[in-house]
Amino acid sequence: MNKFLGSVDRIVSTSPNYLKSSKVLARFKDKVSVIPIGLDKSTYPTLSKDRLEYWQKKFGDKFFLFVGVMRYYKGLHILIEAVRNSDYPIVVVGAGPIEKELKDQVESLGINNIYFVGFVSDEDKVALFTLSYAILFPSHLRSEAFGISLLEGAMYGKPLISSEIGTGTTYININGETGMVVPPSDPGALREAMDYLWNNPVVAKKMGKRAENRYWDLFTADKMAKSYVDLYQSLLDK
Numbered sequence: 001m002n003k004f005l006g007s008v009d010r011i012v013s014t015s016p017n018y019l020k021s022s023k024v025l026a027r028f029k030d031k032v033s034v035i036p037i038g039l040d041k042s043t044y045p046t047l048s049k050d051r052l053e054y055w056q057k058k059f060g061d062k063f064f065l066f067v068g069v070m071r072y073y074k075g076l077h078i079l080i081e082a083v084r085n086s087d088y089p090i091v092v093v094g095a096g097p098i099e100k101e102l103k104d105q106v107e108s109l110g111i112n113n114i115y116f117v118g119f120v121s122d123e124d125k126v127a128l129f130t131l132s133y134a135i136l137f138p139s140h141l142r143s144e145a146f147g148i149s150l151l152e153g154a155m156y157g158k159p160l161i162s163s164e165i166g167t168g169t170t171y172i173n174i175n176g177e178t179g180m181v182v183p184p185s186d187p188g189a190l191r192e193a194m195d196y197l198w199n200n201p202v203v204a205k206k207m208g209k210r211a212e213n214r215y216w217d218l219f220t221a222d223k224m225a226k227s228y229v230d231l232y233q234s235l236l237d238k
Contacts (some may be wrong), residue, residue: 021166038224070096075138
């Protein structure tokens with residue numbers, strides 16, 4: 001790996017946070033460019049009234065939302081522990097290799113306000129993002145290098161809750177500005193952040209708006225594409 005990285009002209013990191021915290025990239029920092037992943041909102045499905053009403057009837061229009069594959073580093077076991085004895089709805093979209101053990105954890109703790117909906121269509125995902133109150137992204141390990149669904153939440157103007165793991169999640173989500181950033185693997189801190197946003201809707205709405213503004217400023221697909229074109233051109237001009 002080090003031989004390969006040493007042989008290339010440029011390395012791209014998707015956030016300054018990941019670059020700063022990476023022991024590997026620190027060896028090659030003079031040839032690292034930061035180009036965040038970008039999304040094009042216009043490519044997402046147009047939301048139909050029927051799908052919006054379908055999910056609204058199921059969960060209302062005030063719930064926390066998680067979207068992602070159920071993998072070991074996603075921190076869902078921490079989320080489950082955090083919401084014990086809470087009563088606000090938490091909708092979990094996705095499936096994955098640890099799905100059964102997460103559902104077993106929910107059952108063993110007697111939690112009845114977490115709703116696993118499995119994989120959904122892109123239109124249904126848009127409906128759930130639109131209806132959601134805030135986005136949960138409790139990933140607790142550096143295996144989570146960026147956080148696409150966290151960025152999608154920002155794109156839809158939602159306040160964000162994530163953990164400080166030294167990667168792109170805290171480039172997307174700025175603590176106290178676009179949402180709340182908590183220590184990783186800390187159910188108590190996660191619960192406090194959820195309680196705070198839930199009980200402070202005016203603050204939450206302002207954070208969501210700032211998250212959306214940050215998306216438009218830094219994370220559009222056009223900005224990403226232009227940055228890569230400029231990088232390639234600089235290499236060709238050498």
